Amino acid sequence: MRLIDLVKKPDIYTKNQCNFWDDTYISQNMLNAHLNSSWDAASRNFDFIDQSVEWISQNAPLGRYKKILDLGCGPGLYSERLNKRGYFVTGIDFSKRSIDYARKQNFTNTYLYQNYLEIDYENEYDLVLLIYCDYAVLSPVERKLLLQKILRALKKGGKLIFDVFTPARYEGKKETMSWSINEEGGFWNPRPYISIEAHYIYDNHVHLDQHAIIDEEDNGCVYRIWDTAFTKDMILKEIEPIGYSQIDFYSDVSGNPFREEFETMCIVLEK
Numbered sequence: 007m008r009l010i011d012l013v014k015k016p017d018i019y020t021k022n023q024c025n026f027w028d029d030t031y032i033s034q035n036m037l038n039a040h041l042n043s044s045w046d047a048a049s050r051n052f053d054f055i056d057q058s059v060e061w062i063s064q065n066a067p068l069g070r071y072k073k074i075l076d077l078g079c080g081p082g083l084y085s086e087r088l089n090k091r092g093y094f095v096t097g098i099d100f101s102k103r104s105i106d107y108a109r110k111q112n113f114t115n116t117y118l119y120q121n122y123l124e125i126d127y128e129n130e131y132d133l134v135l136l137i138y139c140d141y142a143v144l145s146p147v148e149r150k151l152l153l154q155k156i157l158r159a160l161k162k163g164g165k166l167i168f169d170v171f172t173p174a175r176y177e178g179k180k181e182t183m184s185w186s187i188n189e190e191g192g193f194w195n196p197r198p199y200i201s202i203e204a205h206y207i208y209d210n211h212v213h214l215d216q217h218a219i220i221d222e223e224d225n226g227c228v229y230r231i232w233d234t235a236f237t238k239d240m241i242l243k244e245i246e247p248i249g250y251s252q253i254d255f256y257s258d259v260s261g262n263p264f265r266e267e268f269e270t271m272c273i274v275l276e277k
C-alpha cells in the first residue's frame with residue numbers, strides 16, 4: 007500500500023483493513039487494558055464498573071430482568087458482576103482472547119465469540135447492554151440494524167441500556183497528525199514500527215482516530231476508530247423510527263442525572 011493511502015483523510019466510515027480487537031498480538035494488550043482496574047481505556051475503571059452494576063441492578067431489578075445479553079462484553083467485567091448478583095448473562099464479543107478469558111472466570115454465564123451485528127434472537131432477553139460507547143463507533147446503517155435486532159431480541163417490557171460520547175468530549179478538539187518511531191515495538195506491533203497518528207473531524211460530529219502503522223518491512227496497517235458524538239436530539243432522531251416505547255436519558259451508565267455538559271450520555275430504552 008502507498009504511504010499516502012495510509013495517512014490521508016479517508017472517506018467517512020471507511021473500514022479498517024486490519025482488525026485490532028481480534029488480532030493475536032494487539033488483543034493481549036487490549037485485554038491488559040480491560041483488566042487494568044484504575045484505567046479508563048478498553049473498559050472503565052473498576053470503581054465505576056461497580057457503581058454501574060449497582061445502578062443497572064436498581065434500574066433493571068433481578069426479579070423482573072433476569073436474562074441479560076451483554077453486547078461487546080469484553081472479558082466479562084459487567085457480565086461477571088451481574089452473574090454474582092443472580093442474573094443469567096449471555097456475553098458476545100468478537101475478541102477471541104476476551105471471550106476465552108471471560109469463559110475461564112465464569113462457568114454459569116454463556117460467552118459467545120461472535121459479531122454482535124449478526125445476532126438473531128426473538129423475545130429472549132429482559133435486558134440488553136452495550137457499554138462503553140460502542141454504539142457510536144458504528145456507521146448509521148449498522149446502528150439502525152443493531153437497534154432493530156436488539157428490539158427483536160428483547161421481551162416485551164425489556165430494556166436496552168447503552169452509552170455514547172457527547173460533543174462536550176471533543177470541545178476545542180482540532181484535526182491533528184503526529185508520528186513516532188517505536189524501536190522496541192509497542193502497542194500495535196511487537197517488532198519496531200513507525201506510527202502516524204491522526205485525528206480527523208467530519209460533519210455531524212463524526213470523529214476519527216486513525217493509527218497508521220508501518221513495520222520494519224514497510225508493510226502498512228491502518229486502524230480506524232470512528233466515533234459519533236451524540237446530542238440528545240441526534241439520538242432521538244435515530245431511535246424514534248425504530249419503535250421502542252420509552253426513552254430515558256442519564257449522563258452515564260451509573261445513573262447520574264442527564265446534563266448537557268457531560269462528556270457521556272446513557273440511554274435507556276424500553277420495548
Ligand SMILES: C[S@@+](CC[C@H](N)C(=O)[O-])C[C@H]1O[C@@H](n2cnc3c(N)ncnc32)[C@H](O)[C@@H]1O
Pocket residue numbers: 027028048049050077078079080081083084098099100101104120121122123136137138140
Ligand atoms: C470498548 S470495549 C467495552 C467492553 C465492555 N463492554 C466493557 O465496558 O468492559 C468494546 C468491546 O466490544 C467488542 N466489539 C466491538 N465491536 C464488536 C462487534 N461488532 N461484535 C462483537 N464485539 C464487538 C470489542 O472486542 C471490545 O471487547
